Each structure stands twice: as structure tokens, then as C-alpha cells.
Amino acid sequence: MAPRGSRIAAALLAVVAVAGAAPASTAAPGAAPGGRPGNPAGGPTGDPARASSEPKAPEEFVALRRVAPTVLREIRYATAHTFTGAPVEGYEQPLCLLTEDTAKALRQAQRSLLQRGYSLKVYDCYRPQRSVDSFVDWAKDLEDQRMKEEFYPRVDKSRLFEDGYIAEQSGHSRGSTVDLTVVKLPAQPTRPYVPGEPLTPCHAPRAERFPDNSLDMGTGYDCFDTLSHTLDPRVTGEQRENRLLLKDVMEDAGFENYPKEWWHYTYQPETFPDRYFDFPVHRRSLAGH
Known part of the structure; x- marks a missing residue:
């Protein structure tokens, strides 16, 4: 058996290799939810004038990969594998942007997990207000x-607002909130979603759900179901242990969990507790990009 240091080094190399690969989109360019102009997943607007007039991020924002490069990234909203069925407006590149304090706290949580043979994987980080607006438009379209x-x-779908799954503002737009999970190292690849493929319920047993290289958390990401509540009593055994692993590591690093979503954590204190930003998810939004 290789020495422990060699095994950890090999695992780190595997993490970096996977983290550097952005998820590819198979969706065709088109209109984003709500009738606003859409972009290909991860692609720029193609309009230099519009790009130059876009709002910029405050200097406190950074790209997570610069602070914690070993954290895996699967930015779902830059792909068609979303609850709307299309890439989300505002996600022009598959990046995780956060306030620097939040990114450093994630680095702390990641170091703790790496020592145990695991890695964090982020699904969503900062979310522009325009993205939240597009979710609202989509939720109102009952067809x-x-x-x-x-x-x-x-x-x-008519209950998405009443049940709290969709709201007109999101803590993600403040830059201190992240959606994430835990992956066992070495990380296995996750196949891309193919638009139009048969769908399976997010609350189904792991073998039946859309494949994800994360630990089994009992539901898929963005599952609008009470089974997604972090401490739902129906989630037991290994699934509960996996949720508690994520919860303990994140709380030790200064994050608070949103009890209705096992994947949703906010760093405290928030850098911008009363601000909702709308700059696009793109490297040009950052100071000194």
C-alpha cells in the first residue's frame, strides 16, 4: 500500500483534474426562461457593447478556483440540466463566484474533507438577480x-411560491450562499445530461436517479420535495450520515444550513447582508479579471 502522503497527493491531482473540466452543454442556444435573450451554456453574450455596460462585482468578490482550486465544480445553471430545462439567464460561464470571506471558509471546509478522502463539489454560488427573476417568470408559466x-x-407547480421553492429574492445574490455536496475521492466522472432524455424522480433511490458522483444524500440536487429537508426523519442510515458529514464540516467552517435544503449553506456573517447583485456570472465581472 502506498504511503498516506502519496495517496492524498494522488487524490488531490484527481480533484484538480476534474475541477478544471467545465461541464459541457448539449443544449442549443435559444431563449432563456421568461422570454429574455438567452445564451448558450457557459457562453458570452457576443455583444461587446452590452458586455461593457454590464454591472461589475464589488472588489470583495472572487472566483472560488483562485482561493480553493481543489473544490470540484458542476455549475448546473450554466447547463440545461435545471428545473427549467434550459441554461439560466445570467450564467454566461460555469464559474463559482463568491465573496472572498466565503471562499476562504470553503477552503477551510475542503481541507477538512480532503484529510478524510472526500471533496466538496459546488452546484451554485453567486446567483444574479436576473436569474432569480427568470425563475419567477418560469414558475408563473404553469404550462x-x-x-x-x-x-x-x-x-x-402552482404551489411553488406558496411552498417556498421559488421566491423573488435569493440569498445567493448576496454572494455568501452556496449549494454543494460531498464527493468521495478519487472523483468519478458524471455523464452530461442530454436534453429530452427520459426523466426520473429526484427522490427516487440512488440507482434510479440521474447519476451524480456525490455521496448519496437521499435526493438529487434542487429536488422540490420535503425529502430534501436536511433532517427529514425519513432519511436514515448512510444517507443521513452523509448529510450530517456535510453539515458538520460546513458548520465548523462558519456556515449555516437552510433546513429545507440539505445542499444550501450561507457563510456568517455575510459580507453584504442587505445587497442583491445582478452582475453576470462571468470572469469579466470581477475586478482585475
């Missing part, structure tokens, strides 16, 4: 049910 079978199979 659009294309992703229901996977993301909200047991919830009537």
Missing part, C-alpha cells in the same frame, strides 16, 4: 412542465 418528472414530481 411549462417539461422537467416536472425529475425536479418536482410530487408538487403542483
Whole structure:
């Protein structure tokens, strides 16, 4: 058996290799939810004038990969594998942008997990207000049910606001909130979602859900279901242990969990507790990019 230091070094190399690979989109360019102009997943607007007039991030924002490069990234909203069925407006590149304090706290949590043979994987970080607005528009369109079978199979879409799954503002827009999970090292690749493929419920057993290289947390990411509540009593055994592993590591690093979503954590104190930003998710939004 190789020495422990060699095994950890090899695992780190595997993490960096996977983290450097952005998820590819197979979605065709088109209109984003709510009728706003859409972009190909991870692509720029292609309009230099518009790009130059876009709002910029405060200097406190950084790209997570510069602070904690070993954290895996699967920025879902830059792809078509979302509850809307399309890439989300505002996600022009598959980047994790956060306030620097939040990124440093994630680095602390990551170091703790690496020592145990695990890694964090982020699904979503800073979220522009325009993205939140597009979710609101989508939720009001009761005819659009294309992703229901996977993301909200047991919830009537007309109740998404009342049940708290969709809101007009999100803590993500303040830059201190992150959606994430835990992956066992060495990380295995996750196949890309193919738009139009058969869907399976996000609350189904792991073998039936859309594949994810994370630990089994009992549901998929963005599952609009009470089974996603972090401490739901129906989640037991290994699934509960995995949720508690994430919860303990994140709380030790200064984060608070949103009890209705096992993946949702906010660093405290927030750098911008009363601000909701709207700069796009793109490296040009950052100071000195």
C-alpha cells in the first residue's frame, strides 16, 4: 500500500483534474426562461457593447478556483440540466463566484474533507438577480412542465411560491450562499445530461436517479420535495450520515444550513447582508479579471 502522503497527493491531482473540466452543454442556444435573450451554456453574450455596460462585482468578490482550486465544480445553471430545462439567464460561464470571506471558509471546509478522502463539489454560488427573476417568470408559466418528472414530481407547480421553492429574492445574490455536496475521492466522472432524455424522480433511490458522483444524500440536487429537508426523519442510515458529514464540516467552517435544503449553506456573517447583485456570472465581472 502506498504511503498516506502519496495517496492524498494522488487524490488531490484527481480533484484538480476534474475541477478544471467545465461541464459541457448539449443544449442549443435559444431563449432563456421568461422570454429574455438567452445564451448558450457557459457562453458570452457576443455583444461587446452590452458586455461593457454590464454591472461589475464589488472588489470583495472572487472566483472560488483562485482561493480553493481543489473544490470540484458542476455549475448546473450554466447547463440545461435545471428545473427549467434550459441554461439560466445570467450564467454566461460555469464559474463559482463568491465573496472572498466565503471562499476562504470553503477552503477551510475542503481541507477538512480532503484529510478524510472526500471533496466538496459546488452546484451554485453567486446567483444574479436576473436569474432569480427568470425563475419567477418560469414558475408563473404553469404550462411549462417539461422537467416536472425529475425536479418536482410530487408538487403542483402552482404551489411553488406558496411552498417556498421559488421566491423573488435569493440569498445567493448576496454572494455568501452556496449549494454543494460531498464527493468521495478519487472523483468519478458524471455523464452530461442530454436534453429530452427520459426523466426520473429526484427522490427516487440512488440507482434510479440521474447519476451524480456525490455521496448519496437521499435526493438529487434542487429536488422540490420535503425529502430534501436536511433532517427529514425519513432519511436514515448512510444517507443521513452523509448529510450530517456535510453539515458538520460546513458548520465548523462558519456556515449555516437552510433546513429545507440539505445542499444550501450561507457563510456568517455575510459580507453584504442587505445587497442583491445582478452582475453576470462571468470572469469579466470581477475586478482585475
